[in-house]
Amino acid sequence: MSSDFNEEKLDKRLEELRYQEAEELAQLLASRHGLPYADLSKSAINTDALRLVSEAEARAANVATFKMIGRKVEMAVLSPNTDKLKSIIADLTNKNLAVNLHLVSESSLKHAWERYKEISQSEKTEAGLIDISNERITEFLGNIKSIPDIKGLIDQETEKTLAHGGISGTLELLVSGALATKASDIHLEPEEEDIRLRYRLDGVLQDITHFDPRIYRQILSRIKLVSGLKLNVKQSAQDGRFSIKAGDKEIEIRTSVIPGAYGESIVMRVLNPDSIQVTFEQLGIEPELFKIFDKEIHKPNGLILLTGPTGSGKTTTLYSFLRAVNSTETKIITIEDPIEYHLKGVNQTQVNKQKDYTFLSGLRAALRQDPDVIMVGEIRDSETAKIAINSALTGHLVFSTLHTNNSAGAIPRLIDLGVNAKIISSALTLSIAQRLVRKLCPDCRQTKDATPDEAKLITEVIASIAKRKPNLKVDFTGQTYVPVGCPKCNMTGFKGRQGVFEAIIMDDTIAKVATENPNERDIILAAIPQGILDMRQDGIVKVVQGVTSLDELGRVVDLTAEVL
Secondary structure, eight states, X not given: OGGGOOHHHHHHHHHHHHHHHHHHHHHHHHHHXXXXXXXXXXXXXXXXXXXXXXXXXXHHHTEEEEEEETTEEEEEESOTTOHHHHXXXXXXXXXXXXXXXXXXXXXXXXXXXXXXXXXXXXXXEETTEEEXXXXXHHHHHHHOXXXXXXXXHHHHHHHHHHHHOOOHHHHHHHHHHHHHHTOSEEEEEEOSSSXXXXXXXXXXXXXXXXXXXXXXXXXXXXXXXXXXXXXXOOXXXXXXXXXXXXXXXXXXXXXXXXXXXXXXXXXXXXXXXXXGOOOGGXXXXXXXHHHHXXXXXXXXXXXXXXXXXXXSSHHHHHHHHHHHHOOTTOOEEEEESSOOSOOTTOEEEEOXXXXXXXXXXXXXXXXXXXXXXXXXXXXXXXXXXXXXXXXXXXXXXXXXXXXXXXXXXXXXXXXXXXXXXXXXXXXXXXXXXXXXXXXXXXXXXXXXXXXXXHHHHHHHHHHHHHXXXXXXXXXXXXXXXXXXXXXXXXXXXXXXXXXXXXXXXXXXXXXHHHTTOOOHHHHHHHHGGGOOOOHXXXXXXXXXXXXXXXXXXXXXXXXXXXXX
């Protein structure tokens, strides 16, 4: 018999008996306290739930938060009556989380605590706010020099997630990659066989990588959770937000989720405060036009309109105007939808349809606050247009935006909205149109001979510039600049963006035309003597100077229209 004796088997059997005894005791105590019993060695432990309580606090209080659905948190405890436990529950309750207790054994808790190893350095400190440590950002920024670097890191993180679980590191990497490349949007798009990741860099979407769809459900749930969206809603569009703390900066992320053929598609807008810190002087405005803008925005009253499609940089320009006129002597009120960036010293308000706070009601309320400057995010209807015009006539400087294709279109659009043409001529001081073009990377751009068609176009536009501004010399040598691509520009050939502008001043000639039910062409012809370049002319000057390429200008401005 002694030869059959196996000490290893005996130890294993004794361990099983101790485990069984501990679990039976936990079941008995659970019944005594009227709590459900749980065996965490047989339960899935959610790391998003686990990180609600730090490892140090969890071990000190003998607890583990192991499951989270919506705002309901399941917590494992060794004893339900300790002061440390009560403190943790109070803290979670203050964050609008409902806590359900489960009584467990000590080995169950140790099993849960082991999962803390999977949680990255960053901590989810509260619902909707993720802290990415300085070390984590520094690590990513040090490793990410180009788009291929992001792809490599995401591939590594995907393998780690598939092997060990835990999705937080992947989300941190997606956002850190966007910060490192200065991307404005992150697009996650489920396709038939995998998930496509794209960043919007300088206004244009760029493919980053494709990754395994097996981790996408976890990414989706994580993003929904921190954005305050409903996890169980899969067939309707949802919008939410969360914030990233990167060093000493708080960066807001706007989340949009919509259903698609292969699953829900996610777009995250990265509202990095650094990207809006463009001063009035840095907008890329032609010097003489800059003087006109500077003069008009410092007038005590009047209406200044910015026009252009979504993504044309109107918000950046408006904010630069507000910063230029902001002072201790000036009260500025804004009505925005939504507030994208916060400006120090400016009273910013946000449209809220549920509370009936619209551009119209907000503008009416703002006028009762004795403002000097009012910024209305957008003029969408007749009433808002009329009140904005009247505000400009009664001693206020009003900035706003209007959806038209060019600066000349603002006047017919206001007339369409029911504003009296004679009043427009008294209130409107300046109509501006703009687009954003990508700037050629100065480290890799190259010259090439223009094709006959390109040379003809550029020559015609330069001739029209000479009629408007005889003093402006534009030297075209028959060559243009083209993008190439290098590591410094993420191999795109472009680095940063600049505005292409045009404007029309409300002078006596324009005022006269405005009262005659004009179309855009009438106003454009009447504005030629003002000597202000239109967007195509301004863009061609930038093409000849090597700021951008002709193809890039053609992406945002119609180069085929009649040259006036």
